[in-house]
Amino acid sequence: MTAAPARAWRLVLEHIETDLLDGRLGPGDHLPPERELAASLGVGRSSVREALRVLEVMGLIRTATGSGPASGAIVVATPSGGMSALLRFQVAAQGFPLADVVRTRIILETAVAGTLADESSAQLTAVHELLDAMDAGTFTSAEFLALDAQLHVALAEASGNLVVAAMMAGLRTAIESYVRAGAERVPDWDATAARLRHEHRDIVAAIERGDAASARRLVLEHITGYYAQTGLSAVPALPADPA
Amino acid sequence: MTAAPARAWRLVLEHIETDLLDGRLGPGDHLPPERELAASLGVGRSSVREALRVLEVMGLIRTATGSGPASGAIVVATPSGGMSALLRFQVAAQGFPLADVVRTRIILETAVAGTLADESSAQLTAVHELLDAMDAGTFTSAEFLALDAQLHVALAEASGNLVVAAMMAGLRTAIESYVRAGAERVPDWDATAARLRHEHRDIVAAIERGDAASARRLVLEHITGYYAQTGLSAVPALPADPA
Numbered sequence: 001m002t003a004a005p006a007r008a009w010r011l012v013l014e015h016i017e018t019d020l021l022d023g024r025l026g027p028g029d030h031l032p033p034e035r036e037l038a039a040s041l042g043v044g045r046s047s048v049r050e051a052l053r054v055l056e057v058m059g060l061i062r063t064a065t066g067s068g069p070a071s072g073a074i075v076v077a078t079p080s081g082g083m084s085a086l087l088r089f090q091v092a093a094q095g096f097p098l099a100d101v102v103r104t105r106i107i108l109e110t111a112v113a114g115t116l117a118d119e120s121s122a123q124l125t126a127v128h129e130l131l132d133a134m135d136a137g138t139f140t141s142a143e144f145l146a147l148d149a150q151l152h153v154a155l156a157e158a159s160g161n162l163v164v165a166a167m168m169a170g171l172r173t174a175i176e177s178y179v180r181a182g183a184e185r186v187p188d189w190d191a192t193a194a195r196l197r198h199e200h201r202d203i204v205a206a207i208e209r210g211d212a213a214s215a216r217r218l219v220l221e222h223i224t225g226y227y228a229q230t231g232l233s234a235v236p237a238l239p240a241d242p243a
Numbered sequence: 244m245t246a247a248p249a250r251a252w253r254l255v256l257e258h259i260e261t262d263l264l265d266g267r268l269g270p271g272d273h274l275p276p277e278r279e280l281a282a283s284l285g286v287g288r289s290s291v292r293e294a295l296r297v298l299e300v301m302g303l304i305r306t307a308t309g310s311g312p313a314s315g316a317i318v319v320a321t322p323s324g325g326m327s328a329l330l331r332f333q334v335a336a337q338g339f340p341l342a343d344v345v346r347t348r349i350i351l352e353t354a355v356a357g358t359l360a361d362e363s364s365a366q367l368t369a370v371h372e373l374l375d376a377m378d379a380g381t382f383t384s385a386e387f388l389a390l391d392a393q394l395h396v397a398l399a400e401a402s403g404n405l406v407v408a409a410m411m412a413g414l415r416t417a418i419e420s421y422v423r424a425g426a427e428r429v430p431d432w433d434a435t436a437a438r439l440r441h442e443h444r445d446i447v448a449a450i451e452r453g454d455a456a457s458a459r460r461l462v463l464e465h466i467t468g469y470y471a472q473t474g475l476s477a478v479p480a481l482p483a484d485p486a
Contacts, residue, residue: 009296020335021420027337046289053252053293054300058329060336077338082329086301086322087406092263093303094270095320096406104406107354163330163339163347167410177264 008043012051015041020075031061031073058082079162083170091174098178105171106223109152110216112159112168113203117212119159126154127204134197141183144193149176151200182230192229199225251286255294258284263318274304274316301325322405326413334417344418349466351411352395353459355402356446360455362402369397370447377440384426387436392419394443425473435472442468 015037019025031037034052038045052073055061059082061073090096116122130151134144149172156168186192199222206215258280262268274280277295281288295316298304302325304316333339359365373394377387392415399411429435442465449458 013300017332017335020332020337025336046292049289050293050296054297055332057256057297057301058332059338060332075336077333077336079329079333079338082333086325086329089260089263089298089301089303090320090322090325090409092260093268093318093320094263095302095322096409100404100406103404104410107407108350111350111354161343161346163343163414164350166333166339167347171406 008041008047009050009054011041011043012037012048013054016051016055025075027075027077029075031075033072057085059085080166080169083166084173085170087167087170087174096174098175101171101175102223102227105168106220108156108164108168108171109219109223112156112161112164113207113215113219114212115159115161116155116207117210117215120210122158122207124158124204124208127151127158130154131197131200131204134200139193141186141189141193142180144196145176145179145183148196148200149173149179179226179230182226185230196222196226251284251290252293252297254284254286255280255291256297259294259298268318270318270320272318274318276315300328302328323409323412326409327416328413330410330413330417339417341418341421344414345466345470348411348414349463351399351407351414352462352466355399355404355407355411356450356458356462357455358402358404359398359450360453360458363453365401365450367401367447367451370394370401373397374440374443374447377443382436384429384432384436385423387439388419388422388426391439391443392416392422422469422473425469428473439465439469 016025016031025031031052032040034045034048037048041048052061052063055073056063059078059080060075062076063073087096087101091098091101116124130147134147134151139147152172153165153169156165159165183189183192199218203215203218203222206218259268259274268274274295275283277288277291280291284291295304295306298316299306302321302323303318305319306316330339330344334341334344359367373390377390377394382390395415396408396412399408402408426432426435442461446458446461446465449461
């Protein structure tokens, strides 16, 4: 096989996207084997493999080695993984300033809190389990912040909006190292953790009594308070509560 | 060179991410040549190339062929391209329901309108140029909707939040085919285009007189109105205005 043209991998990506859009491929379906894709598109197998890596990191396919029925590339469409990778890399490469990530968290999380408060049928079981877990033990700041991140994502998931949940999971992953570094600058972590736990319970209580305005305000104060306390100087003036 | 281990490309990605996070690599920097990366990490060149494709689609690097100073991979960190690709693929693969994309647009765009109205210094030159362009000619629905998409992204960019602007650009790209299909179902497109132009001007006027509540409400009505009129049945009950 001779060298493929420079952008052959883009051809492969476009081909697969068209198949997804036209419904010839969907969640659970297997992609054709590499050599078959290469032959039908007239590109080298290395170009096919490059396109598959892109799809894998974007959370579109899962690849497995071997020769059984579960081998090869399967369409999975798990958006949060791809969004996390993208946002993490963009924050690392300074494409997204930390301050904008925090402002975006505030926009999405206040909207989530408002939506949940307006929906009396919201399922908050996972949220309560996390609240209880955070009260039940003594944690290092890293352990506590891992549960904290899960709680914020669980609220987004409870709102039922998959796009917002994926964005939230991605934003939270993107700034994980900054959040942890902030915690290390807090002199009395136990007192801070107690305050954060208290604020979480207040937010959930406002949601459960259907008080959207308070739920939104408490989320705003919770996020800005943490950044102010931990001295993340990259976060300047934060937006006013839009509610 | 023998076959690289199955996940060698992930090794390469992690290595580059660490270099970005630690500041050894930043915007404008060249990545080491493929063969150098391969040798230093003990992986095959094909694995390096797979990792570079991932970074390119995520908008992290630009690659150019040739041997001059502009050749090779350069860190560019242009987030909106990567976000567009990710969201477009996820919508195509049914990872993100269209209704959630529309709800997320509403969350982000009402926040953008509110922020712009609260900031008297917002630069709306690009926004006005687009408003004028949309008034100046007779357009097919596809042409009109392309300008319309640019206008919505221009508002997000004027708000100065790079994360929201990238998300907005991505969401708009992801649903482009649905928006266009909706336009084709409208019997009197000219009347609809006139209404949309009028709504755009009302939104910008509310922003410019600093009326955040009206700006948010008008954006909400503008987006929900279009989806209701074009009969995009995938979009069920939309959230109440959080303001």
